[in-house]
Amino acid sequence: xxxxxxxxxxxxxxxxxxxxxxxxxxxxxxxxxxxxxxxxxxxxxxxxxxxxxxxxxxxxxxxxxxxxxxxxxxxxxxxxxxxxxxxxxxxxxxxxxxxxxxxxxxxxxxxxxxxxxxxxxxxxxxxxxxxxxxxxxxxx
Numbered sequence: 001x002x003x004x005x006x007x008x009x010x011x012x013x014x015x016x017x018x019x020x021x022x023x024x025x026x027x028x029x030x031x032x033x034x035x036x037x038x039x040x041x042x043x044x045x046x047x048x049x050x051x052x053x054x055x056x057x058x059x060x061x062x063x064x065x066x067x068x069x070x071x072x073x074x075x076x077x078x079x080x081x082x083x084x085x086x087x088x089x090x091x092x093x094x095x096x097x098x099x100x101x102x103x104x105x106x107x108x109x110x111x112x113x114x115x116x117x118x119x120x121x122x123x124x125x126x127x128x129x130x131x132x133x134x135x136x137x138x139x140x
Contacts, residue, residue, distance in 0.1 A: 033092060034090055034091060034092045034093055035090070035091055035092070036072050036073075036088050036089070036090055036091075037088065037089065037091050037125070038086055038087065038088055038123075038125045038127070039062050039063065039064075039069065039087045039088065039089040039125055040062060040063045040087075040124040040125040040126075041060050041061070041062055041085070041086075041087050041122040041123060041124060041133060042061045042062060042063050042103060042124075043060070043061035043103075043133070044058055044059070044060055044061070044120075044122050044133050044135055045058065045059045045061075046058030046059060046108075046135065047137070048135070048136065048137060048138065049137065049138045049139070049140065050112070050137065050138075050139050050140075051139065051140060052112060052113065052114060052115055052139055052140070053111060053112075053113060054111065055109050055110070055111045056109070056110045056111070056137070057107050057108070057109055057110075058107065058108045058109075058110065058120070058135070059105050059106075059107060059108075060074075060085075060087060060105065060106050060107070060108055060122065061103050061104070061105055062087050062089070062103070062104055062105075062106060063102070063103060063104075064089070064102060064103075064104055065102070067102075068091060068092050068093060069089040069090065069091050069093065070089060070090045070093045071087070071089055071090075071104065071106050072088045072089050072090045073087075073088050074086070074087055074088070074106070074108055075087075075088060076108075081116055081117060081118045081119060082118070082119045082120075082121065083110065083118065083119070083120050083121065084121045084123065085108060085120060085121065085122050085123065086123050086127075087106065110137070112137075112139040114139070115139050115140055116138075116139055117136060117137070117138055117139075118136070118137040118138075118139060119134055119135070119136055119137075120134070120135040120136075120137060121133070121134050122134075122135070
């Protein structure tokens with residue numbers, strides 16, 4: 001009988017320990033987890049005209065208000081002669097890896113393969129059409 005009692009105790013104790021060890025930790029501060037999020041493009045400086053197949057460089061100002069973000073990548077999507085540009089940053093990074101607080105710059109390269117008028121739309125983090133910065137570029 002003692003043998004069965006040990007067996008049943010073990011049979012119930014192991015699953016209970018497994019469930020207890022797999023319990024989600026409620027103490028983890030989810031706000032401190034790093035993730036890639038869209039950042040605000042606060043300003044654009046670049047040419048207003050260019051030549052076909054010649055690369056043009058635009059200097060983008062982006063905001064790092066809290067001082068805990070680091071530039072990750074630029075994402076652009078092209079439809080006809082309109083290019084939409086969004087900036088993404090890694091949030092909640094250690095102070096030593098973060099970009100300087102407030103405004104920072106990053107370069108965006110653009111090259112047109114045909115002549116015409118191009119519209120470059122630089123979006124803020126809220127993705128609102130009301131706050132987008134639009135540059136008109138004439139390519140000859």
